[in-house]
Amino acid sequence: MEKPTRFSVTLLDWDDFLQILLMRKGWRWDMLWRSTDLILGGLNLGCDYLCVIHNEINYNSYHNHSRNPELPFKMKPGDSKIYLESMSTLGQHVSIWPAPSEYIVTAQKLETQRILQYSATSLDLQHPLVIPLEPQDLKSIVDSILSGEREGVVKREYSGFLKHVITKYTKNSEEILQKSLEEDQRYQNDGLFPRTTWFLQPFLPHLIRLGELRTYIVDGAIFYTVSTTPVDFDPTLTQYVAAEIIRPLETFRLVGYLPESLVFSSPSLQL
C-alpha cells in the first residue's frame, strides 16, 4: 500500500484539548490517541516555568497585555500534573512535536550552555564561561554587577522573556531576586519540579548594541538567517533584517552611539 504523503489537519482549540487531557476518558480521548498521527503544540514551558505551572501569573502580561485578566492556559492547581501525565501517556501512542520534554530541555538554560561549551571545545572553539550560583551567593554577585565591580549577567533557568535576567541596566533587580527565591522555595515543597538554578555569564554589550544572527535549520539544512537588533537598548523590542550576507558585528557601524541610527555598511542591508 502506498504511504500517505500529506497530513489531514484538524484544528483543536486549547480549551477542548486541555479538557480531553484532563478527563483522560471518553470518545474524544479515544479518538485522539487511536486516530491521530501527529499532535503539534502543547503547553509552553519556555516562559516562567514555576509561575505558569502554578498558575500564579497572567502569562499575557509578558506581552504587555496585562489588562486581560484571563489565564491563557486556564489550568487550575493540580491540572498541570494531570496534563503532563496525559501527554506522556499519549506520547507512547501518538507522535507529539515538540515533545513536552523538549520544552523542558529548552527551559534548562544552564544545561544548554554546558552542552554548547562542550560542543565548542570539541571543535577547538571558544565559548563564554557559565558559572552556576548558589542561592546564598546571589545577592552579593548581583550587588557587584549593579555597582560596576563585576561585568556579568545573572540569569535563571526555567524562565523566559527576560523575566529573570539581571544586568547592570536592570531595574528592581532586588525585588526580582527576592520574589524568585521565595517562589522557588515554596514550590520545592511540591516535589514536582527541580530547583531552579541561577547562573553567571559574561556581559556581552554587543547583544544589546548590535544584536545577533538567528538562523533557522530544518533537517540539518539552513533555510534563512535574520539579523536582529534591540530597539532603544530594550532587548524585548527588536528590529530585524534578512542577513543575506553574514558579516562580523564589527562591520556594523554605530553613528553617534544611538541605537536608532544603526546603519549597515552594505546598501543591501538597509533597515
Added chain:
Amino acid sequence: MVICQKVSFFLLLLCSYDPNQPTDLDVTGWLTLDGDANVDPRAFGKTLSFHKFVLQMLGKLILAEERCSGRFSALRIFCRMDVSVFRDCSGDVDLDSDSGFKYVVNEVDRTLNACLYYASSKPSGAADMMFVHLSKILLSAVQKKLLLNPPPPPPIRRAPV
C-alpha cells in the same frame, strides 16, 4: 559529576561527524531523516564559514544530547540558533574570501515558540520553503515513529574514510 562531564567531553571528541563536508547529507552521518534533495539552492546561505560553524555545532549538539538522554533529539527536525559573529583578532577579515570570522552560539530554541521573523524571509521566500520541507520531515518522522515517547536514538553512521 566531574567524571560525567569528562566522559561526555571524551564522547564528543569521538564523534564521527566530518567537519570537512558539513553540508553533505551522505557524509555527515547525523542526518538520518529522508531529506528532500530538490530544495531550492537559494534557500542555502552564501557565507561558507558561518554555515560550516552552525552545522558543525548542530552536529555536536545532537550527538551530545542523544548520548546523554538516549533519545531522539528534536534538533534533527527544527531549531533556531542565535549566533554572535566576531572579527578574528589573529588576522585580517576579508569579506570576499569569507575568512577571519569567529562565532559563538548564544541560544538554541527548538520549539513552536521560536520567533520566526517571518517578514524578513519574504524576498527569497525561504520561510515558505522551510515550512514545506518541515511538513515533509514531520511526515517522515511520524512514519518512522521517531517522535513517539520514548523513541530510540537513530544509529550514527560513520563517514567514509
